[in-house]
Amino acid sequence: IFFRVFSSALKAMLRTHRIWRSAIPTTPLLIGGQFKQSKATSFIPVINPATQEVVTKVPICTEAEKHEAVEAAAEAFKTWSEISASNRMRMMIKYAEVIRENMTEVAQHITREQGKVLADAEGDVFRGLEVVEHCLSMPSLLQGETLENVTSHMDIVSYRQPLGVCAGVTPFNFPAMIPLWMYPPALACGNTFVLKPSERDPTAPMMLAQLMKEAGFPDGVLNIIHGGKEAVDFICDHPKIRAISFVGGPTAGCYIHARGTANGKRVQANLGAKNHAVVLPDADKQHVINSLAGAAFGAAGQRCMALSAAVFVGEAKEWLPDLVEKAKTLKLGEGTTPGVDMGPLITVEAKKRAEALIGSAEQDGCGLPLDGRGYTVPGFESGNFVGPTILSGVQPHMQCYTEEIFGPVLCCLEATDLDDAIALINRNPQGNGTALFTSSGAAARQFTHQIDVGQVGINVPIPVPLPMFSFTGSRGSIRGEHHFYGKQAVSFFTQVKTITTNWNPQFLPPTQSVGVFPTMK
Numbered sequence: 001i002f003f004r005v006f007s008s009a010l011k012a013m014l015r016t017h018r019i020w021r022s023a024i025p026t027t028p029l030l031i032g033g034q035f036k037q038s039k040a041t042s043f044i045p046v047i048n049p050a051t052q053e054v055v056t057k058v059p060i061c062t063e064a065e066k067h068e069a070v071e072a073a074a075e076a077f078k079t080w081s082e083i084s085a086s087n088r089m090r091m092m093i094k095y096a097e098v099i100r101e102n103m104t105e106v107a108q109h110i111t112r113e114q115g116k117v118l119a120d121a122e123g124d125v126f127r128g129l130e131v132v133e134h135c136l137s138m139p140s141l142l143q144g145e146t147l148e149n150v151t152s153h154m155d156i157v158s159y160r161q162p163l164g165v166c167a168g169v170t171p172f173n174f175p176a177m178i179p180l181w182m183y184p185p186a187l188a189c190g191n192t193f194v195l196k197p198s199e200r201d202p203t204a205p206m207m208l209a210q211l212m213k214e215a216g217f218p219d220g221v222l223n224i225i226h227g228g229k230e231a232v233d234f235i236c237d238h239p240k241i242r243a244i245s246f247v248g249g250p251t252a253g254c255y256i257h258a259r260g261t262a263n264g265k266r267v268q269a270n271l272g273a274k275n276h277a278v279v280l281p282d283a284d285k286q287h288v289i290n291s292l293a294g295a296a297f298g299a300a301g302q303r304c305m306a307l308s309a310a311v312f313v314g315e316a317k318e319w320l321p322d323l324v325e326k327a328k329t330l331k332l333g334e335g336t337t338p339g340v341d342m343g344p345l346i347t348v349e350a351k352k353r354a355e356a357l358i359g360s361a362e363q364d365g366c367g368l369p370l371d372g373r374g375y376t377v378p379g380f381e382s383g384n385f386v387g388p389t390i391l392s393g394v395q396p397h398m399q400c401y402t403e404e405i406f407g408p409v410l411c412c413l414e415a416t417d418l419d420d421a422i423a424l425i426n427r428n429p430q431g432n433g434t435a436l437f438t439s440s441g442a443a444a445r446q447f448t449h450q451i452d453v454g455q456v457g458i459n460v461p462i463p464v465p466l467p468m469f470s471f472t473g474s475r476g477s478i479r480g481e482h483h484f485y486g487k488q489a490v491s492f493f494t495q496v497k498t499i500t501t502n503w504n505p506q507f508l509p510p511t512q513s514v515g516v517f518p519t520m521k
Contacts, residue, residue, distance in 0.1 A: 027058050027202045027226060029065060030209050032072035033219020038065055044199045044228070049115040049344040050334040050383040056113075058199045060227045066234045069223040073165040073192040074240050076220030081162050081190040085139040088188055092135045095184070095215035099129050099208065106207050110175055111335035113201035115343035115384070116299050118336050121176075125204075127464070128180025131485050134467035135188040141490045142189065153504035160494040162190030163242040163266070167235045169256065171248040172200035172346050173302045179205045181471070182245045183222055185489040192221045194241065196231050200346055236260045243492065245484070246270070247304070249404075250476070257479035268492055269479040270471070272404045273432035276309045277461060278421045278447065279316040283437035287459065289319065291437070293326045295461035296410040297388045300342050301354075304477075305433045305455070305462045309394070309401065309411045311421045317414050320392060324369045327388035333377050344384040345407055351384040354407030358389055361400035361411075367392035372408060396424065404430075418443055426452045431475030435461050454478070 026043065028035040038059035046056045061069075099106075107121035116124070144158040168182035175198060183193040197205040209224055225231055232252070235241055236259040243266040246256045253271040260267040277295070279288050295307035312320065333340035345351045355373045362368055372387025386407050394401050394411040401411050415421035425434055435457035436447040444458045454474030457463030465471060470486035482492035 024054050025056050027056050027206060029059070029061065029069070029226065030206070030222065030224040031065065031069045032076075032223070033213065035206075035210075038062065038226070040065075044226075046113055046200065046202065047347070048112055049346055050377075050380050050385075052382045056203065058202050058226045061225045061231060063234070066225050066227075066231065067238075069194050069225050070165060070238050070240050072220040073194050073223050076218060077162075077164055077192045080187075080192055080218060080221050083190075085142055085188075085190075088190070089136050089139055091216055092132060092138075092184065092188060095212055095217070096129060096132045096136075098211045098214050099125065099132060102207070102211060103129070106176055106204050108336070109203040109207065110201065111343070113203055114172060114175055115346060116302075116335055117340050117343050120299055120343075121335065124174050125176040128174075128177035128208075131177075131180050131467045132184045134485065135184045137468075138185075138188040138490070141487060142494070144496070150500075154500065154502045156498060156500050158496050158498040160189070160490065161497055163493060163495055164191060165194065165240050166191045166243040166245070166493060167194040167196070167241045168245040169196050169232055169235065169248065169252075170198055170205070170246075172198040173299070173304070174247075175201040175204040176208060178247050179208060181247070181484045181489075185485060186243075186245075186493045187217070187221055189490060189493040191243075191493055192223075194223045194225060194235065196225050196227065196235060199226060199228060202226065232256060233259070236265070237263055239263075241265060243267070244269075245492075247484075253479055266482070266492060267480050268482050268484065270304065270432075270473055270484065271477050271479065272430060273304050273306075273473070273477050274309060274401070274404060274428050274430040275305060275307050275433045275435075276311055276421075276425045276428070277307045277435045277437065278311045278313060278415070278418070278425070279319070280313050280418065280436070280438040280440065280443060281315045282439045282443075283316070283459070284439065285319055285322070288316075288437045289323050289326045291435075291459075291461040292323055292410065293330065293388070295435075297327060297330055297342055297408040300345050300386065301408040302346065302350075302406055303462070304473075305464055306406075307435065307461055308405060308409065309413060311413045311415050311424060313415045313418060313421055317412075320369065320390070320412060323410075324390055327370055327390060330388055332375060332385050332387060334380050334383070342388070342408060344380075345386055346384070348384055350406065351386055354386050354405055354409060357400050357403060357405050357407075358391070358409060361391045361394065361398060364395075364398045364400070366394055366398065366400065396427065418446060422447065422450050426450075429476040432473040432477035433457070433463055435459075435463060 040059035042060040043057040110121035246269040250272040253269040330341040335343040370390040372389040375387035433455040434453040454472040470483040470488040
């Protein structure tokens with residue numbers, strides 16, 4: 001790891017631990033405030049998806065290292081939970097400052113390891129920064145409730161208290177934003193945290209951890225381990241971990257929710273999606289075309305809120321050729337190249353899967369007005385590139401529709417009217433996000449009222465709420481009772497303690513038996 005934000009002292013530590021002993025560096029752990037080399041014997045290569053260059057390698061942590069990380073978090077909790085909410089807020093102010101100062105550098109490493117274009121990578125960091133900034137309101141959000149004189153001489157007060165050690169498992173597609181959804185709110189509530197970032201792109205989370213140290217956070221409040229399923233199982237099973245946050249695919253999410261809750265932990269898990277955009281004929285045509293192209297093909301479709309299905313109502317289907325022409329103008333390439341609109345998919349396997357699902361749609365009889373298979377970028381011939389792809393005549397039973405492709409593929413369906421479109425979306429098991437494009441207030445009101453999806457945009461293609469709200473995907477797109485960030489994060493990362501006090505000098509009425517259930521008047 002060779003980014004500027006690492007202080008000279010940290011670089012010296014890395015040399016001491018011989019992380020730089022080979023041409024390919026090893027991503028360190030963070031345990032008890034110290035970046036250290038793992039004693040692992042197995043490693044996972046981190047590959048630049050545009051070049052196939054091995055950027056770094058991620059250790060599969062030893063059992064001892066994972067236990068050490070949890071113990072460090074548990075020990076830090078003893079003092080961190082006693083620090084005032086106001087002082088925790090002041091540290092968050094500094095943390096927000098250093099993230100903003102180093103945003104471009106963090107984004108450059110996201111582009112190198114994940115592939116998204118640099119401007120999109122900066123957006124990845126910025127949307128996470130917004131969550132950190134919202135944590136500055138935590139002293140108000142943590143306030144409990146009181147009621148004086150619930151009965152004569154008796155008062156009740158409730159407090160929100162931290163849980164203890166919490167943990168997070170994050171995906172590859174937002175290596176800065178989604179970790180920042182998790183540990184800043186957890187820490188602001190007084191918890192400590194163990195993070196297992198994606199093994200595909202670990203450098204951004206490591207940089208953010210170093211910035212947290214620079215912001216003055218105590219050692220041990222944030223710890224980072226690495227690995228695959230064995231690390232996930234460890235997090236689900238360790239008795240000192242009280243809560244787990246997860247964002248990723250439905251198979252892993254359902255597994256973590258089931259295993260974690262079986263062990264008595266709180267679990268919040270964001271899973272898969274099939275996000276629909278409904279286009280009415282009265283919508284602004286150019287806005288629709290620009291919005292669909294950006295939301296379907298931006299980040300190469302590797303967003304949980306990407307628009308992967310467009311439902312054209314009535315005459316709006318005639319706009320499809322214009323959408324195809326717009327998509328053809330998008331430029332693919334390596335993410336730091338000026339003027340590039342789309343980068344590669346994360347792995348060779350992801351590319352093969354996307355192209356296979358395009359092929360299955362073709363076999364099912366879909367039209368293919370734009371085929372992005374076999375796309376090659378000069379100078380980056382080995383990159384995992386798939387061009388913008390538009391499938392027409394898609395039906396709900398087809399594999400291209402029932403599966404989340406997680407690539408730059410837009411499934412186009414048709415509906416006779418708005419009622420038909422709403423019914424189609426509500427039959428889909430996913431409920432992450434949806435959008436309606438229209439100039440009709442009545443249509444917008446009907447759509448927002450009747451649609452069974454947790455996040456709705458009206459002429460907004462990707463309606464991800466800002467952090468003063470919460471990320472409210474629903475139905476098959478979530479497991480657990482609490483959503484990420486905002487007020488719901490406070491509920492997830494705290495427990496309520498209620499205290500009833502009685503200062504009545506006459507504690508027991510002489511006429512009341514001690515065996516009677518107490519009632520107060």
